[in-house]
Amino acid sequence: MTKGKNMNIGDELRGVLRGTVLTAGDEGFEQARRPWNLAVEQPVRAVVEAADAEDVAALVRHARLAGLTVAAQPSGHGATGDNDGVVLLRTGRLDDLRVDPVERVARAGAGVKWGRVLEAASPYGLTGLAGSSPAVTVTGYTLGGGLSWFGRRHGFASRSVRAFEAVDAAGELVRVTADSDPDLFWALRGGGGDFAVVTAIEFDLHPAPTLYGGRLLWPAAMAPAVLDAYREVTATAPEELTLWYDLLQFPGAAPLVAVDATFLGAGGDAETLMRPLEKVAGRLSDSRAVLPVAELGGITAEPTDPGPGVSRAELLTGLTDEVAAALLDEPIDPLLSVQLRHLGGALARPSGTPAGHLDEPYALYLFGIPGQDGGAAVRERMERLTGALVPYTSGRKPFTFLAPGERAAAAFSPADLARLQEIKRTRDPRDTFRSNFPVLA
Template identity: 75%
Template sequence: MSLGNELRTVLRGTVLEAGDAGFEAARRPWNLAIEQPVLAVVEAAGADDVAALVRRARLAGLTITTQPSGHGASGDSEGTILLRTGRLDELSVDPAARTVRVGAGVPWGRVLEAAGPHGLTGLAGSSPVVTVTGYTLGGGLSWFGRRHGFASSSVRAFEVVDATGAQARVTAESDPDLFWALRGGGGDLAIVTAIEFDLHPAPELYGGRMLWPADRARAVLDAYREVTASAPDELTAWFELLQFPGAAPLVAVDSTFLGAGGDGEALLRPLEKVDGRISDSRGPLPVAELASITAEPTDPGPGRSRSELLTGLTDEVADVLLDRPIAPLLSVQVRHLGGALARPSDSAAGHLDEPFALHMFGIPGEDGGAAVAARQREIADALIPHTTGRKPFTLLAPGERAAQAFTPDALDRLRALKRHRDPRGTFRGNFPLLSGM
């Protein structure tokens, strides 16, 4: 009996293997530049299906890689069963308690649509189609992280299937070690089927994008440095160099402010003084329209990214970023961190001492992405005196390792938990904890 037919005997959901119609599409991750040579794809019908799959894989000595939507895939999935949890789509908001419960397949856009009418928000990032679960397991760098910390810090409970196939509710009281690890430690220790987390007040939200031609980049960066030097935790601003195919290069500042528009506008006044603005979309912003600021693609496509953590935005850093065009990259983005992200947290995500994150993105060409990778490496190498080598887990790229995201103590603790909780290696996260040992 083939693996697919064997799995169909114990699962209610869809099972696909090589040769089945739809298998090639089902195994693809969000980033189409990444190959996933998996043995089979399982689309679970519910948590019971997940538990049944884990029990069968454990008995057969097989490994499961879980991807709700395919975001964050690293390509480290060869020979695994790819589990899709998109059908676990429950969503329930409790406005009085300011909490929400979501299934593993729920994207952030749905959460914001449900929470916004109550004057509440979750700690979402820039994309509405990234799932809450995958994002939160990686820590989750939110627009509102400076005010409220990593998204993982807002979790109250996880519902999981462990490496024996048992279902459990994990809280700080019921299983403090696993609760600590799942808040930012990745998907290598258990399969999360649902999350309950705190929502945060957002009765007023202001934000949008300011855009200039690239010849104003240095003036914009100077103003951006002035804004971020004294920004309150409620304000988040991202500086971005853009080079869209067939268009002139641009420079943008994207921002959100948890508060009244007049206050947010005043905080961004130094940027308004930079002349030559092409457009300015800032204004009162419904929570559900948060993704409109950057308008990231909502369909899969190929890409190559690289991120670094910056110790500051010195003149030397500015020179590296601005002295040459970013082509063939599509974007080079600097995110302001600090605030609550820099404060200690009792989670695997920990905290970030670095005040800025650099994120570089390009679309691979006919050379398979070699030119994009070379330009990213050139920028990163030039910035070595101003980077720490650590990378946020949620911004790891294919070819990088989980070890780069954690402090040595946190990594040791996570690896000990992996050996204890999953000694047979039934689970393989996108970035395995034991990789490179």
């Protein structure tokens, strides 16, 4: 049967699955197919909410025989809309979570979000390598490498994976480890969702007996002084300290500048390291404190509900005077945020995963909300800023920072991309799986 020709896909899927199947015209279909970013349209043929891992396997076996393509999205973060006619697989019901504080390991089903992991690990003085949002799933984040608050100390989140539970392109339930299937294990640790449907991840937890963090906030007039201090601190920061610099413009509010921080250690040590920032006058607030790991998401307080957005990311080869001038040359409006993330540390060392390592010491992340113009003004402002920074950007981008219209090739070295493409051709010759950013595109 040829892809796209089955006119009774809903009935066929309901005949082989125990989970929920929705197609156009069904109540709830429009809501079910929406991604996290509501500015992205997903023209899928059907949405399946799998009952469990066996249901995922049944779907993949049917898709393989029927010539269908399956795109797995636990929560829809990272969606691009490049899924015309596919079957959208939701794995929210695969929500089992187990934490072993003795072995310092967790097993999270594909529907588990980082907030739950942190809550479960926090009482034991442990943490997973989570990012800024508690609403992102462990699976989607880790398949893309996973840039964590603690990446400078422990590297990419994918590097901490011990095993994947997955459904392969033949529809078989498999446990994938470095010993059982080294090629597939390598590909899944940062190569995206092109190779199998991951139903659960087993990964290392890391010690975090004391976590200090929070946000320092100033009026935008202090942005140059804050950036100077940020450059001074990050130039010699130990791997336990991570700082993000944010230019902020919230609707209806005065522009602001912030520095968000985490430190794996005592607050007094962090304050000593951050003293140049404390010397900047005019500080409006300072939320830094010793925190339980469970409160990590509160540092940046990102939205925990879906909404529309436009983003763009670049990796900076340095934070020179010229880069600083370009960032501060004019107000960021209509963008909401221009963020610098300090990288380096373990992220700059070989990871043994497709995420490789990051030679670039800083990541730039731009975000805005599309207006009535569909986001044209936001994109134009992003183009202007990134255009000014071209001499100081590498062209590479972390996989989880890719935006609609960009290609997976930007996230990998040529050798790693070629290896991923060969694994895709060998393991999924019928193209049953569709990543948000396919490696063969």
